Amino acid sequence: MQIGLISLLDGLVYGMLLFMLASGLTLILSMMGVLNFAHASIYMLGAYFAYQISTWIGFWPALVIAPLLCGAIGAAIEVWGLRRVHHNGHIAELLFTFGLVFIIGRAVQMVWGMLPMPYRVPTSLDFPLFSIYGENFPAYRGFMLLISGGMLFTTWLLLKKTRIGLIIQAALTHPSMVSALGHDVPRVFTLVFAGGSLLAGLAGVIAGNYFTTESSMADAMGPIVFVVVIFGGLGSLAGCFIASILMGMVQTFSVVADWSFADLISPFGITLGANDLLGEILTIPVSRIGPLVPYALLILILLFRPRGLMGTRET
Amino acid sequence: MSDAAVRALPSRRPVSVAVRLWPWIVALLIAVVLPWLFYDWQHGRHSGFMISVFSQMGMMIIFALSFNMLMGQAGLLSFCHSVLFGLAGYSTVHFLNAAGAGELPVPMELIPLLAGLSGFGFAVVFGYMATKQRSTAFAMITLGIVQLVTTAATMFHSFFGGEGGVKTDRVIGNSLLGREYGQAIEVYYLIVGWMMIAAIGMYFHAMTPLGRMANACRDNHERAQFVGYDPRMVRFLQFALSGFYAGIGGGLFAITYEIVTFDAVAAPLAANALLMAYIGGATTFFGPVLGAILITLLQSGVSLMSNSWLVYVGVLFIAMVTFAPTGLTGIVLEHAPIARAGLLRRLTLPYLRIAVPGLIVLFGFVGVVELLSFLTIGMAQGKRLALFGVALDIFSPLSWLVAFACLLGGGLWLSIEARYFKRVWDGLIEASRSR
Numbered sequence: 001m002q003i004g005l006i007s008l009l010d011g012l013v014y015g016m017l018l019f020m021l022a023s024g025l026t027l028i029l030s031m032m033g034v035l036n037f038a039h040a041s042i043y044m045l046g047a048y049f050a051y052q053i054s055t056w057i058g059f060w061p062a063l064v065i066a067p068l069l070c071g072a073i074g075a076a077i078e079v080w081g082l083r084r085v086h087h088n089g090h091i092a093e094l095l096f097t098f099g100l101v102f103i104i105g106r107a108v109q110m111v112w113g114m115l116p117m118p119y120r121v122p123t124s125l126d127f128p129l130f131s132i133y134g135e136n137f138p139a140y141r142g143f144m145l146l147i148s149g150g151m152l153f154t155t156w157l158l159l160k161k162t163r164i165g166l167i168i169q170a171a172l173t174h175p176s177m178v179s180a181l182g183h184d185v186p187r188v189f190t191l192v193f194a195g196g197s198l199l200a201g202l203a204g205v206i207a208g209n210y211f212t213t214e215s216s217m218a219d220a221m222g223p224i225v226f227v228v229v230i231f232g233g234l235g236s237l238a239g240c241f242i243a244s245i246l247m248g249m250v251q252t253f254s255v256v257a258d259w260s261f262a263d264l265i266s267p268f269g270i271t272l273g274a275n276d277l278l279g280e281i282l283t284i285p286v287s288r289i290g291p292l293v294p295y296a297l298l299i300l301i302l303l304f305r306p307r308g309l310m311g312t313r314e315t
Numbered sequence: 316m317s318d319a320a321v322r323a324l325p326s327r328r329p330v331s332v333a334v335r336l337w338p339w340i341v342a343l344l345i346a347v348v349l350p351w352l353f354y355d356w357q358h359g360r361h362s363g364f365m366i367s368v369f370s371q372m373g374m375m376i377i378f379a380l381s382f383n384m385l386m387g388q389a390g391l392l393s394f395c396h397s398v399l400f401g402l403a404g405y406s407t408v409h410f411l412n413a414a415g416a417g418e419l420p421v422p423m424e425l426i427p428l429l430a431g432l433s434g435f436g437f438a439v440v441f442g443y444m445a446t447k448q449r450s451t452a453f454a455m456i457t458l459g460i461v462q463l464v465t466t467a468a469t470m471f472h473s474f475f476g477g478e479g480g481v482k483t484d485r486v487i488g489n490s491l492l493g494r495e496y497g498q499a500i501e502v503y504y505l506i507v508g509w510m511m512i513a514a515i516g517m518y519f520h521a522m523t524p525l526g527r528m529a530n531a532c533r534d535n536h537e538r539a540q541f542v543g544y545d546p547r548m549v550r551f552l553q554f555a556l557s558g559f560y561a562g563i564g565g566g567l568f569a570i571t572y573e574i575v576t577f578d579a580v581a582a583p584l585a586a587n588a589l590l591m592a593y594i595g596g597a598t599t600f601f602g603p604v605l606g607a608i609l610i611t612l613l614q615s616g617v618s619l620m621s622n623s624w625l626v627y628v629g630v631l632f633i634a635m636v637t638f639a640p641t642g643l644t645g646i647v648l649e650h651a652p653i654a655r656a657g658l659l660r661r662l663t664l665p666y667l668r669i670a671v672p673g674l675i676v677l678f679g680f681v682g683v684v685e686l687l688s689f690l691t692i693g694m695a696q697g698k699r700l701a702l703f704g705v706a707l708d709i710f711s712p713l714s715w716l717v718a719f720a721c722l723l724g725g726g727l728w729l730s731i732e733a734r735y736f737k738r739v740w741d742g743l744i745e746a747s748r749s750r
Contacts, residue, residue: 035451081637088640090451091392095593095636098586102629110623110684113691223462230455289470295463302456303444 006135007252013141013210015248016148020203021221022228022240023155024196030172030235032189033090034082037097040222041104042197046070046204047213048108051119059122067201074197078190101218109215116214144206151202152241159237168192172235224251227298233308243309247294254290338601339515346373346507350500366499367571372611373506374567375591377513379603381560382588387597388521389553390533391449394585395441395457396561398464401580403434403562405468405475407569411483422491427509427566434562435555442554446547449536453550461582468577480576483569496570506567513560518600520556529553590628594635596642605643623688630680656747665736672728679721686718 025039046066053062077100085092120126121140128136159165171178171188179185211217224247232243301308349369353362378400385391407430413419414426421429445456468475475481486497494501520526531539532546539546569575578584587610595606610628617624639646653659 033451035454081633084637085640088636091390092636092640094392094451094454095589096633098589099629099633099636102625103633106623106626106629106688110626110688110691223458226455226458230459284470292463292466292470295459295466298459299444299456299463302452302459303447306448306452 005132006137007256008249009137009141011249011252012245013144013148013248014252015245016145016152017203017207017210018225018228018248019241019244020148020151020199021225022232022244023237024199025225026229026232026234026237026240027168027172027192028196029229031168031175031192032082032093034093034097035090035226036193036196037094037222038077038100038104039097039196039200040218040225041101042070042074042200043204043207043221044108044215044218045073045104046201047119047208047217048112048117048204049201050205050208051117051213052112054119054122063202063205066205067198070201070204071194071198074200075190075194077197078193082193083186101222105215105218112215114215116212117208119209119213121209140210144210147202147206151199155199155237164188164191224294227294230298230308231301233310236308236310239308239310250293250297251290254286254293256287339511343507343511346510347504350503361500363499366503368611368615370499370503370506370567370571371615372608373503373510374564374571375587375607375611376604377510377564377567378561379588379591379595379607380514380517380600381557381564383592383597383600383603384517384520384529384553384557384560386589386592387599387602388526388533389529389550391446391550391554392454392589393445393457393554394454394582394589395445395460395464396557396588397582397584398441398461398580399434399438399558399561400565400568400584401468401575401577402437402464403430403565404569404575404579405481406430406433407566408481408483408575409474411485411487411569414487414489415484420489422489423485423487423494423496423570424491424505424508426570427505427563430566430569431559431563434565435559437562438555438558442551442558446550446554449532449546449550458582461580461585465577465581468580475577478577480574482574485570485573499571502571505570509563509567513563514604517560521600525549525552525556590632592642594632594642596644596646598641599644599648602642602644609643623684626684626688627681652747653743656743658743658747661743662739665739669729669732669736672725672732675721675725676729679718679723679725682714682718683722686715 021039021043025036028034028036028039049066049069050059050062053065077097081096081100082093085096121138125140125143127139129139129142130137159169167178167183167188168191171183171185175185178188208217228243228247229240231247232240346369350361350366353365354360355362378396382393382396385393385396407426410419410421410426410429414421414423441457441460445453445460448456469478471477485502486495488495490496496502496505528539528544528549531542532544532549536546539549565579568579591606591610592603593606594609595604596602613624613628617627635642641649650659650662653662
């Protein structure tokens with residue numbers, strides 16, 4: 001039980017973090033059709049910027065400046081990069097962002113080196129918030145929940161209650177109609193790309209010291225975020241939210257589950273040896289195959305429900 | 316039909332067999348002679364490094380060509396091509412172990428065929444899932460597959476050997492030609508043989524009805540459907556066959572290195588295939604061959620000199636995507652109408668004018684990248700920085716100033732010259748059309 005409660009909170013923290021990344025990506029993918037590989041690289045940039053700024057002027061200014069920098073970089077990528085290759089089709093745009101992954105990944109190593117950065121939780125937030133059954137819940141995780149919750153609320157407000165939000169929503173499903181009505185769709189694209197990058201940068205700022213800030217953090221996060229976006233379905237932020245929380249929970253709970261498939265069937269009198277591949281798959285504890293679960297879920301959902309959990313159209 | 320339209324059609328002269336065969340014969344001759352150019356006559360032995368580079372090139376050519384069966388011919392961007400390559404490699408290790416123990420009576424020369432068949436088998440399984448979709452959705456499923464298999468490969472021990480991978484010994488004592496395959500040069504010629512077989516197979520595959528239908532589904536899959544073909548079936552068959560050839564490559568990989576780890580199935584290798592096919596030129600058959608040679612040289616040559624070869628590859632790739640989506644061979648082929656009109660000589664001056672600022676930008680870019688990466692990585696390794704044969708002091712502002720000035724000033728100059736070049740080029744294309 002005590003493991004359950006703490007895991008639930010941890011899963012929520014991780015899920016909200018995933019949502020910060022995935023919401024930007026899903027907006028970009030469903031509006032522009034661009035599978036933005038560089039999204040996780042922007043997340044990494046956010047963490048590195050935050051580390052650098054926090055060594056100069058502290059964590060709190062970094063919390064504001066680093067995401068803004070990432071948003072500016074996103075806008076620059078859209079205006080000077082993606083627009084040029086747009087006439088060559090979606091695959092060319094995808095490849096462009098794919099090339100960016102190499103460049104950003106190496107550029108980060110060139111500027112900051114190969115070693116992990118000593119980017120730590122600010123001392124003002126480094127205390128246990130409360131404890132359940134003798135387990136401490138750090139205040140920083142509460143802060144992460146606060147930031148991501150606030151960001152969720154702001155995005156929702158922006159999309160539902162403002163004029164530009166309505167245009168973005170319309171452009172999600174009917175981009176040509178929106179442009180026919182006289183709205184500047186390319187500018188909306190730039191705005192969404194910048195906004196998505198800003199959110200990714202913010203996620204990097206608050207996750208960089210929760211996990212570690214290193215040059216492989218983009219590769220670790222990128223695939224999971226893709227899974228979330230596809231699982232949630234295109235054009236649906238609600239689906240994206242559910243998928244994020246689900247993946248957060250799956251990832252957190254699979255680490256603490258120590259049963260295997262063999263335990264499920266052993267009551268029926270079937271016992272297995274772990275000598276061949278099949279036996280190994282069945283007897284391995286779930287905690288060890290945890291990293292595998294999201295990808296298995298992804299392939300399953302693409303096979304049986306290609307539009308995703310709550311998607312409005314097929315990819 | 317007007318006169319001009321008639322002349323625009325490609326002339327269909329009957330081409331003799333000898334003319335069609337000569338590129339293949341030349342390629343085979345080069346491949347056979349190549350290791351002897353680096354032979355150390357004094358000590359009477361081969362250059363081990365060069366042979367390993369050429370072997371790597373051979374398997375990467377097969378790999379890139381089979382990748383292009385999907386990307387170039389069928390318009391399918393697959394990120395799980397390394398899975399087919401790597402799983403066939405794992406299977407080959409188990410085949411070799413079985414053959415070495417005398418349980419599998421297959422000669423060495425035919426082991427790559429077995430590897431190809433296992434690649435085909437895996438491609439049938441994964442292709443069944445992935446080819447349900449096309450375009451971006453296909454790319455995303457393959458992304459899921461590559462992550463799934465890579466994580467599985469580090470996790471399970473009986474087939475994949477966990478993180479350490481599986482090892483084998485390629486001297487199995489069963490050969491059609493009576494060779495031992497203990498030496499690298501023997502394996503190199505095995506690779507050359509299978510490379511030629513695979514390349515010829517893929518070349519002729521492109522001309523079969525299936526290859527043509529793959530092109531049709533790439534260009535307009537709805538239209539292909541109306542004609543009565545099932546695009547999904549076309550995608551599936553194409554995927555399965557490309558898995559066969561990728562499997563041959565994976566088998567040769569296992570034979571050469573005698574160890575296969577999860578790196579052989581992981582996404583970076585699939586990304587390599589994409590870089591090779593795209594930079595070489597996905598629209599032509601021989602483009603990926605050029606790309607594979609180029610990338611392997613960069614990988615093994617530049618990576619020795621510089622820590623940041625991936626930056627150069629990344630920038631080259633982005634430049635290709637932005638300015639030359641048809642790749643290097645595509646650029647060459649675009650000169651064909653101008654050459655036919657006999658106007659090629661008028662491009663000499665524009666090329667010279669663009670080459671000068673181009674080289675300056677390249678110089679500045681390499682300078683900035685190397686200075687920057689030396690500051691963080693190279694210095695920690697205790698090396699000394701030398702660029703273009705000149706030892707540099709990275710703390711003197713002069714070297715930084717020169718590098719940035721070359722990059723920015725050269726960039727400005729280049730953009731002016733590029734505009735001039737485009738004007739001349741458009742004029743020549745126009746002129747070659749009206750002739």
